[in-house]
Amino acid sequence: EKDIVILAIESSCDETAAAVVKNGREVLSNIISSQIALHTLYGGVVPEIASRKHIEKINQVIEEALKQANMTLDEIDAIGVTYGPGLVGALLVGVAEAKAIAYAAKKPLIGVHHIEGHISANYIENKDLEPPFACLVVSGGHTHLVVVEDYGKYKILGRTRDDAAGEAFDKVARAIGLGYPGGPKIDKLSKEGNPEAITFPRAHIAESVYDFSFSGLKSAVLNYLNGAKMKGEEIVAADVAASFQKAVTDVLVEHAMMAVKEYGFDKLAIAGGVASNSTLRREMELACEKNNVKFYHPSPILCTDNAAMIGAAAYYEYLAGTRHGLDLNAIPNLKL
Ligand code: KG4
Ligand code: ZN
Secondary structure, eight states: OOOOEEEEEEOSSSEEEEEEEETTTEEEEEEEEEOHHHHHTTTSOOHHHHHHHHHHHHHHHHHHHHHHHTOOGGGOOEEEEEEESSOHHHHHHHHHHHHHHHHHHTOOEEEEEHHHHHHHHHHHHOTTOOSSEEEEEEOSSOEEEEEEEETTEEEEEEEBSSSOHHHHHHHHHHHTTOOSSHHHHHHHHHTTSOTTSSOOOOOOOTTOTTOBOOHHHHHHHHHHHHHHHHTTOOOOHHHHHHHHHHHHHHHHHHHHHHHHHHHTOSEEEEESGGGGOHHHHHHHHHHHHHTTOEEEOOOHHHHSSOSHHHHHHHHHHHHTTOOBOTTOOOOTTOOO
């Protein structure tokens, strides 16, 4: 059989990324130009700045991806690009670029859902992973518990009612003075803290057991910090971080285990930026072992935004016959 090589582009938030992926699972190159340092100055992603930076970087990033893969555009079978969800001005840069390349090089264009990309990151290093399986997608913008019924076929069991898990990490990090992005900083600081030091709430939604809510937890942390300040009590940031992280992890693990038991899955994957959290990975691994479930997760570099995962997803869309026209548009609230 002929190899299928995809040039993938991702620009939905604050990483300008391009990758070349062979047969959905072999990464020939994976270039990421992160804007994090720039947005850190503002304490979060500034959409206008993100778009401008994508425009500055995207050609360079794509050229580098082709060069490292030792490929010319001629040898590429299709162009894959994230077209939603995300920041509209950021998405538009990648979509316009992908359309221009597809048109000029006469290659098929495949629009990819960003979450489908995160899920597909698991295929890259786990050659044995095939649907059906359950996947917990936890990123800065999304918290979804998904059944991957087949390639490109998803059923959402639960989602967050308010803040995404990563968003909660970022907000709590800001409150304890750690800066943006908070997830990795809380992860690191937590190693010096006691996760049992403070009891923060674990939210459960009675009418929809697979849904999540993290805004109450975030408020509880803020209230704790304010209360301690008013009473003149010492705040141990590492204990706050560890206790918060444990509260998030407990809920994520509990929901995922509930799903694998009810649906009888023997495979669970995690995806998205928060999936690189060390406590979440450890606790999920332990819970999976206990329940005889095989646990899958991408390397940290494939958890946070990248284009290799978009190339993996685009490959299966390519096989399924998905093709987009040059009228492909960015859809900021695209549904899975
Ligand atoms: O998947 P991603 O790069 O972008 C979105 O699609 O949202 O996820 C970024 C999010 C941020 O909220 C960041 O704080 C969080 O992932 N994150 C982490 C860790 N690394 C990144 N959260 C917890 N622990 C980490 N180690
Ligand atoms: Zn993402």
